[in-house]
Amino acid sequence: MRFLKKAVIPGVSAVLLLTAACSGGTGVSKDTAKSDAKPDENKIYNIRSERFSIRPFQPPQDNPLDAMIKKDLNINLKVDVGVGNYENWLKQFNTRVASGDLPDLVMLQRADLVRFAKSGTVIPIDDLLKQVPELKNRMSEANWKFASVDNKIYGVPYLNQTGPFNALVIRKDWLDRLGLKMPTTTDELFEVLKAFTFGDPDGNGKQDTFGLSGEINFVTFSALTNAFGLPQFGGSKEGIPDDWIDAQGKLHFGPISDEYKQYLQYMNKLYAAKVLDPDIANINTSLFQQKMVQGQIGAALMFNPHQNFFAGRPWLDSIKKADPKANWVYVSPVKGPNGLSGNNSASPSSQYSTVVTKAALSEPGKALKVVQLLAYMYREGFNGGKGGQFLDFGAEGTDHKTTNGKITQVLPQLAVDQNNYLTPYTMGGEPNHLDPIQLQATTEEFQWFRKLDEDKSKDNRIVNYYYSSLPFVYDGDTYVKEMSLKFIYGKEDLSKWGEYVQTLNDRYQYKKVQEARTKELQDMGIYKGK
Template sequence: MLAAAVCYMCTGCELSGQTGKNKPAAQDESAISIVISSLGMTFPDGMDENDNPYLSYIETKNDLDIKVTTPPPEVYEEKLDVIMSSGNLPDLLHTYDPVWFNHYAKQGSFIPLDGLIDQYGPNLKKKIKDEVWDRVRYNGKIYAIPSLNEVIGNEIMYARKDWLDRVGMKPPVTLEEYYNVIRAFTRDDPDGNGKADTVGLTLMTDMSRSAPFFGAFGTQLDSWFERDGQLVNGSIMPETRKALAFLARLYQEGLLDREFPLNLHNNLYEKVENGKVGLFSATWYDTRGPIAANMKKDPDAEWIALDYPTGIHGEKGIKNQDNIRGYNVIPVGTKHPELVIRMLDFIAGDYKNLKLGFENQIWTMENGRMVTDFAMHDKHLYRGIYQSLVDVPDPELFKERLDSLGDFHLYDNLQTIEQNLIENEFYGIPTPAMSQYDKQLGDLQEGLIQIIMGIQPLEAFDSFVEQWRQQGGDEITKEVNEWYRKQRDGERGREWDE
């Protein structure tokens, strides 16, 4: 399986310093350049995106020399635009934005990949389903290698049970019970330090981590729901106004974190770790992150998963995620596109090594069970930068991997999430109007945050709806319903071929 020249799988070699520094000089016929996201990952000392054992492993196995560029995650898509207009194009770009992909595919900026996949992509053909390929086709041709989401939902409610016990309350279920717990966690000194230094609920910028509260009203932002035979965008539904009223009440009463519009992941992490937050919408993996960090810092801290807040009509749940995570595209003019496809096919086929890390370094098998070395796992998380280019989930391996990471309830969290998803009824490629109006409609959502903060009255929601409709929303809705009609009528294939 491994090339004789470099053995990356034996104990003590691939993570002990043998990296890209030792590879042979690049040859033009084997050199490719790729632009991918760093995913916010950091590298061990002495390594970087072009010099590490996982990239060297991919290069050696495919006889390639790969030049990697990683624009900053905060401005990633903007940097891709700069690259596309520069005239100095790489051999591969990876985007997470379907609107970006849609825009440049329609401009003819990428090469079709069908023949290349047939010749060089057996693992890609085997592991990616036909209905997914349909979503990256234009005029009947494939223009991207998709990377898939391993999970289709993200948020789950968690609370500190020790705080619940201290304020004499049970785990909340109904929305009103949630309100009462959030109020107690703010005002009743749940940490027992005699100071008013806790917050009942925190969210993040762009209203991230708010999905369960919109779900209690039967809606989700930027999702599509069937109403009377037509698809309607959740951002403008009356139910969303009610959800905003609930959140605005929390903010007005000082129960919602005043800083939530500025909270990035690091801010939220610190507040949870430092015991300032006792209830929030966690990601499924936060039990291994800020929640675990809080329990390490405070031995008395005890966290439990909660039922999702349930509205007066029994609604609950969170937004489901698209099954496509990202798009690998090859610009027109690339000299050796077959090398790119070979690399991507290798990543899809060598899923276990790149996903889990090298055996006997990151993990071992003991008595038929996978055991992970946490320190090495965390140190070499950067491998995900390369593996995520073509994520092709394996459910059995996924559970085995999660269980090996320790007792963080990771798999249980995902099971809970999958049982409480509110389906987005639109799952097609972005429509032409979405590509045209996506950014300006996204900017409008700042008005929803202003309603929560009391800068604008609740009645301003009506103005938001009108602006959304006038600034492209009605056009998008028309196209989405044209797609919806085709799905109901059994028409298969790309909707916006030109």
């Protein structure tokens, strides 16, 4: 599962609730126990965790992870998974909260974490973390803030220590066929995209190819926006440029930034030249993959390309089966007019956290047991908790091989097991740690993955992941996305940029949003300016 990106599946309108195991009791006793009570070491605790997933949850009948957790922690763990997107799952969860049906742990986006913290639905765990120092010491204070409200910690964030992975990939075989070099600037990329669109790069005598496409409605375009100084686009909200603090400590609001305007000007240039995939504004992963397999596009902006382009991955295999000569390669970020570039921001990010609810107070010792479970399931590659390592590497013999007690090879079954049932057990940490990626890649593949990571833009801090819900109604995001498309497709001239900014500030109260966000970041100690 992709944790950084917004997990939305078109056409999914309902949430299917699936269950991993059985346990009794969902309500919270009125006589709540003290959160700092010690667990009874002779007792088996029934603990329930809930989250959404874009994939069906299909645990094996004899689940080795459940058995391991019970043996090591005296916990019967029940994992409830709402299959679909986060928004649909949240509607169902809100209903269950209202009826008092709470799990002990739940995965939430930050805005919902803040909302439930204010209502007392989720509880702070600062005192409990003092009793589980191996968990508290895993993260810096800055990273704990992703799961904090009013300087109190409520759970464990899902971290990307160096931000999400976006990158531009290109058909090297098409470049070679047309006698073109690898583009290094936005101007050179423009010329390459024209050649891919009008130069018959596949040699079939037809004008049936396009220069550039992207995965999931502009979400993956940070590898291009960085050329204009916009470090992240669509990372926290689909189609919305993220806010950031630069190296000088200045706070920038993405939707009204000059950097965003420059990016829109370039995209309008590409559209006017007819080098953009006509479906680019409404594309989904399935259609995007289909276009790559069928050889319809020559350059693509992708999310986590290493998940698809390492040898043996189904996506790459499908491309090679359709055209064995197709050679998709990574492109180092192209430089913009001011020499800026980057795949994405290297700023740490976290869109979700697994937090503890007041249901954990229903019996003595249970709250501490829940936090011990969080420590056990923490993901950090070889340095993760025992359960977290199982999520990253699976079972010996089935999912990986060992040599002298050390994991040396990941087997194909691991990806199957992670997709079928392991990923929903994630409760925080670093799901995209380098250790399991290195084991799954050849030396050459891992080198270009590290290059992808090193090419991220530095000296900026994406701040959207710290935001909570606004205390007033703001519906400007739809306007921002609508105007983005109008500017790109030439329906509105960018000479009207000032009018767009004024409308957003006044009619949609974005000026009020900026004031609220500035104060919020100041109160958290993240922004030092005024």
